[in-house]
Amino acid sequence: MFKSSVIxxxxxxxxIVFQxxxxxxxxxxxxxxxxTQMDGDILPSYEDAVARARTRFRLGRCKPVRSLDAVRRYT
Structure with a gap:
């Protein structure tokens, strides 16, 4: 490993990104x-790796919003 950096x-x-x-x-x-979908991706520059990781991290794997019952039940 020639060079590595933490993201x-x-x-x-x-x-991490390494060269x-x-x-x-x-x-x-x-x-x-x-x-995790980016694991093993090969990128042309450190800046590209950071930008792509930032985007992926912020989008993330969002948990689906819990749906509410269509009908409210009053007792």
Whole structure:
């Protein structure tokens, strides 16, 4: 591993980006459940990795909103 950096978004550690050589692209390793789909992605620059991880983290895997009963029941 030639170079590595930690990525934190809003104070949350979400993963690392590393480079195997000076002319190699960057690889992302996910450490948070919201960015697991990015694990192993190869990106051209550190800035691209951070921007993509930030977007993925903020969108995340949103839990579905609990639906309310269509009819209210009064007793």
């Amino acid at each position: 934190e978004i809003d104070g949350v550690f979400i993963g 195997d050589g000076p002319d190699e692209s960057y690889t992302f390793r996910a450490m948070h459940e919201r960015v």
